[in-house]
Amino acid sequence: MNNFTMSHLGVMVDMAGCPNRCRHCWLGAHKNGHMNIKEFQEIASQFKSWRDENGKGISEWSFFSWWREPDYHKDYRHLWELEKALSSPGCAERFELLSTWRLARDDSYAAWAATLGPKVCQITFFGMEDTTDWGMRRKGAFKDQITATERCIEVGIAPRWQLFLTKRCLPELEDFLRLMHELDLWHRCEKIGRKFEFFIGGMTPEGCGYELEAERLEQPDLERIPRELVTLSRDGLCMLGRPESELVQELLQESKPPRMGASFPSVAIDADYDVYPNIAEPASWWRLGNLETDGVDQIMDTLFCGATPGMIANQTIAVSALAGQYGVADSQKLYNKGDLICRFMHQWGIDSLK
Numbered sequence: 001m002n003n004f005t006m007s008h009l010g011v012m013v014d015m016a017g018c019p020n021r022c023r024h025c026w027l028g029a030h031k032n033g034h035m036n037i038k039e040f041q042e043i044a045s046q047f048k049s050w051r052d053e054n055g056k057g058i059s060e061w062s063f064f065s066w067w068r069e070p071d072y073h074k075d076y077r078h079l080w081e082l083e084k085a086l087s088s089p090g091c092a093e094r095f096e097l098l099s100t101w102r103l104a105r106d107d108s109y110a111a112w113a114a115t116l117g118p119k120v121c122q123i124t125f126f127g128m129e130d131t132t133d134w135g136m137r138r139k140g141a142f143k144d145q146i147t148a149t150e151r152c153i154e155v156g157i158a159p160r161w162q163l164f165l166t167k168r169c170l171p172e173l174e175d176f177l178r179l180m181h182e183l184d185l186w187h188r189c190e191k192i193g194r195k196f197e198f199f200i201g202g203m204t205p206e207g208c209g210y211e212l213e214a215e216r217l218e219q220p221d222l223e224r225i226p227r228e229l230v231t232l233s234r235d236g237l238c239m240l241g242r243p244e245s246e247l248v249q250e251l252l253q254e255s256k257p258p259r260m261g262a263s264f265p266s267v268a269i270d271a272d273y274d275v276y277p278n279i280a281e282p283a284s285w286w287r288l289g290n291l292e293t294d295g296v297d298q299i300m301d302t303l304f305c306g307a308t309p310g311m312i313a314n315q316t317i318a319v320s321a322l323a324g325q326y327g328v329a330d331s332q333k334l335y336n337k338g339d340l341i342c343r344f345m346h347q348w349g350i351d352s353l354k
């Protein structure tokens with residue numbers, strides 16, 4: 001049992017990958033691809049031609065030429081046109097995301113992006129310059145985020161700043177606050193008729209994010225966050241969640257399995273043509289198969305049967321059993337409940353490989 005149905009399926013192809021290797025990235029550090037337009041068309045055609053044993057296909061398709069950094073591919077304009085042409089009417093989608101790498105170096109990109117639907121672009125920080133470069137694992141990433149912010153405002157797109165808090169950035173939060181004021185982001189967005197939003201985000205401990213656990217904030221760290229920063233954050237500190245010690249007690253009572261699902265059921269295809277359901281991180285225990293060697297029929301069969309080890313565990317192992325195995329009863333680390341269950345599933349996945 002899973003929530004994949006015949007009514008609508010997204011197909012996300014990691015054609016070019018991402019210029020960054022963010023330490024919190026739940027998508028992991030898959031290699032960057034160099035897929036061309038013809039390869040994207042061929043993938044789409046394989047999925048669209050697929051039929052089940054009764055001759056029925058998927059009713060509506062959404063195709064995406066990326067699942068990490070949007071518009072990172074050099075043919076990004078053509079690819080957006082192709083996404084619309086390949087998808088069912090009205091099913092190609094843009095989100096409040098742009099390539100901040102491209103915003104910082106492609107002079108015509110911001111104006112093009114402004115002609116599309118979303119008028120907001122999320123921009124990520126891990127603190128000040130060194131810490132953001134460290135967090136995104138790319139020298140110059142922080143400067144790019146600042147330039148991207150400027151370019152967005154110039155064309156009427158509101159930047160939305162997302163700050164990931166780790167133990168490493170705690171000493172520089174006053175500087176970060178000062179930076180937002182110096183850039184006068186609230187007034188400048190008001191002038192373009194938009195609202196500047198800033199929020200403190202939560203980190204999911206799967207993919208690369210699992211390796212960042214040593215930097216995860218603990219309950220006593222909250223006192224070190226300036227009050228003004230909390231007040232300015234759209235959701236306050238809500239996304240940081242509660243201490244693991246509290247959550248584990250609750251999860252030990254949960255007899256149902258995780259049943260994690262996707263609000264928008266999709267498959268994600270990496271540069272090696274490995275295919276994953278978008279239920280959780282694209283890791284081997286979730287992998288549906290390889291489009292080149294296993295073929296689309298086998299992949300769709302595995303998807304609808306929910307037959308990968310991760311999908312089976314997601315529907316059968318009680319959360320209480322996962323909490324008993326992987327919960328740390330005296331941990332002060334902060335999680336929201338869903339993220340802690342993701343960590344348990346990641347730990348279960350690693351163990352299942354042994």
Ligand code: SF4
Binds near residue numbers: 018019020025027
């Ligand atoms: S979080 Fe986004 S920008 Fe960072 S590595 Fe992952 S996909 Fe790329």
